[in-house]
Amino acid sequence: MKIRGVFIEDTFAEAFTMRVARIVITAHSPRWVRAAALKLTGFATSVIGCKVEAGIERELPASETPDGRPGISILLMTMGKDDLGKRLIERIGQTVLTCPTTACYDGLPEAPDRVGVGSALRFFGDGFQISKVIGGERFWRIPVMEGEFLVQEKFGMLKGVGGGNFLILARAADAALAAAEAAADSLASQPGVILPFPGGVVRSGSKVGSRRSKTMIASTNDAFCPTLRAVTQTALPEEVNSVLEIVINGTDAAAIAAAMKTGIDAACREGVVAISAGNYGGKLGPHHFHLRKIMNGAQG
């Protein structure tokens, strides 16, 4: 299969079940929404080192937010259910509560599984906090020097999917970067997915384990490193000199499949040789996204 001359390898991305929460932050202006969102999603690329994976899902116009102010929705994901609550409390407490003018709401109101967030953060109010039930949902008003921080008591959580991915194999680094940027841009406001790595792009794809250390969970994916072509069992076609990866997490497999289709289509451009994907032989993750199946019908 080829799309605009780019070969689509007959392989699949292997992804894992994760827990996901959707956080809606609002503030007085887009400047402060973004300030809080960037802090909250900072250092959240991979659960391997960050305990959490998070990213901005999309910007919300005032008409779509609970309090009628500008907002941003964020997906925050962990491997375990217990972890999710802890990470939400840590991150919202340190990055949203602290940010001028913000309020913080649950973005998964239909999710039956709920975790206490405002119910823990309220203690910052030192007994001066006030609870309000609005439309059956409890919120906490926590007094702060600027005024009040409003946070919802409980946040919904769902089983999501983490680790959807595709690899852009290009003739040169510039072409790989341009294709990756195009792919990331195409997914900037796609509901239900986030790209947790910097700018939505990963240059350091990993394999499971390490040749040298038993304690390392992951190490460089040498089969896709162009500089190691001569000394390792390479997976790269001869003309490939740079590889970048797009990692996609989402609320469900369908959202990831849709995003992969959009992203791959955007990445198929001049200078790209092939699109591949990262997997572990299908033995670790229950979600398999076959590139050709996903792209079937996308060639027009």
Add this chain to the structure above:
Amino acid sequence: MSGGLVVRLKASLQQRADFSEVLAGPWTTLSARELAQRPIYLERDGRVPLGDLFEVRGEPNGRVHFAGDLERVDRLGAGLSQGDVIVEGSVGSEAGVGMAGGSLDIDGDAGSRAGAAPLGFKRGMTGGELIVRGSTGAEAGAAMRRGLLVIQRSAGSRTGLGMIAGNVIVLGAAGPETGLWSKRGSVVALGRIIPPATYSYACTYQPIHLRLMLTRLRVRYGLPIHRRHLTGLYRRYSGDLAELGKGEILQWTAK
């Protein structure tokens, strides 16, 4: 689709009627015939079935509509815990006393002690939403513990007297001594209010939770909440400082 039950007064009431037991406890699955058998208590004639004085029609769907001149009906919606109750026109005293859930929407005035504690009880409303689209008499929301009381026009004296928690929102003018002796809870005044002397001014700010609360009232009940109410500044008074002092009056500043 069923429009719910309709309870219509057959002839003008000649004496006051106590509706304490009409909607107390589960009622949303009752048929028209079953609801008609619930008792009301007449001031002179004592206990009679609702159906003797009211025509009850329709199919149950969690909603009941009261029609007719109900100014002599007291305690309508007392102990309400479920469903939506809509009342055409004004009602007598103690509407919604001891409400625990559901909504009671009165398209007129309500007499004294709407949403308050029944006599002999410490707590008023413990849940639900009581909307009075007209004015209320004295002591509406007295001792309320939870829930929401909205008064579209003017609120009588001592509204929210001794509130334990919950929310009273007055779109018109609030009567004297509103919020007196409250322990917790919020009185939101979009119109004129003079906080009791035992309240103390804290600051002028924009409470974000009011955007949610007022927007919901505009959407769900079609109340005349304007953008200026959502985006405006509010003067916050803490009180009652003669009590626990964890309550507040939020007074819209029209700025």
